[in-house]
Amino acid sequence: MFKLLDLRSQKIERDADDMLKHLQSSKLIPRFSAGVWYFYPAGGRFHEAYTEKGSIEDILSKVTWLHDEGFIDSTFGIEAHYPNEVNRENVDSYRALEKETGIRLITVIPNLFYDKVFEFGSLSNPDHDVRRFAIDRLTESLRLNKELETDFAVVWPGIDGYENPFGFDFYGMWRRFEEGLAEAMDAVPGVRVALEPKPYEPRGNNIYRNTANGLIMARNVESLLKTNENRDHLKEGKVLVGLNPEVGHVLMGHEELAYAFASTLREGRLIHSHWNSQPLGNYDQDLNVGVLGIDQMYAALLVFKMYGYLGFYGLDINPERIPVEKALVLSMNSLNAACARVNELDYVKLVEALFNPSENRGVTEDILTRSLAPSSAKLKPLPIFKEK
Secondary structure (H helix, E strand, O other): OOOOOOOHHHHOOOOHHHHHHHHHHOOOOOEEEEEHHHOOOOOOOOOOOOOOOOOHHHHHHHHHHHHHOOOOOOOOEEEEEEOOOOOOOOHHHHHHHHHHHOOEEEEEEEOOOOOHHHOOOOOOOOOHHHHHHHHHHHHHHHHHHHHHOOOEEEEOOOOOEEOOOOOOOHHHHHHHHHHHHHHHHHHOOOOOEEEOOOOOOOOOEEOOOOHHHHHHHHHHHHHHOOOHHHHHHHHOOOOOEEEOOEHHHHHHOOOOHHHHHHHHHHOOOEOOEEEOEOOOOOOOOOEOOOOOOHHHHHHHHHHHHHHOOOOEEEEOOOOOOOOHHHHHHHHHHHHHHHHHHHHOOOHHHHHHHHHOHHHOOOHHHHHHHHHHOOOOOOOOOOOOOOOO
């Protein structure tokens, strides 16, 4: 039976007393996942691959080694694209990994972006035959998700979009994509989908550029669902279409990370999260977590704790110059360290500052500074100057 994690608690808005109780009684304990696509990074436009390409069996053997050496445990998750990384021919390798280690495939992602047939888009393509091919591939990936009892299906519309806005059919692009996704979801009802927005790359402008676009798309697709099973889930308040925001994509679009996550949580649509580091704007770099933007990371993790995110922390990195085993551990260490600091904040002072800012000027900034300071730092208390 396909599992639908109850996300409704993400919507709860708490008053000061409830917020303090929630923050003091809960802890951020991240569960990690990794995509198989970066275990042997490919080359780019301007350089060859720095490592020899490995097979899926090679990748899963590395995962097994990480488990056996104690770097990951059975709560770890694997992500893979259909049909190039997981398919009917190799799915037993993933089943064997789960049987041996407990590590399971948490999402089967339809590859709707790489094949040359998708030159002018996948689900949004105006060519009927290409669009039909994309819908069929998506449907089969949803079917595999259901059979494997994954948690959700990430959908990244990387090749859907445009470069030249002049004379472009925006309404048709959005309608075709949303109707195609709804058709596939009705063909395999009960599977939850997590859209991953991105402002650009590989298209000059991607179809769903930012968090707001993604949330509108999620509502639109749910309104199109027709099967009884899907409609029953929606009547029960269960989300069927949500988001998988990626840190790098959010920052590429000059969005504020905590704001983007909070906007998604407010609708109970934060199904999954992808973590890395990214210069503001710039091309998609997928650097290890914690290399850049520590301030954004801490603010986002506090949002996770405030609003009760319980999903996976997916590591979506591209470790071109660091062995993948080291890159994964570096990223997990960074998130574990940040979560531990967030768990140890002075929540009495923080909640007081949140709900009574006029009497607590500078307090939240002071809390952040002190949480990052080593024990040897000689920090002064905030001055309170009284006018004569």
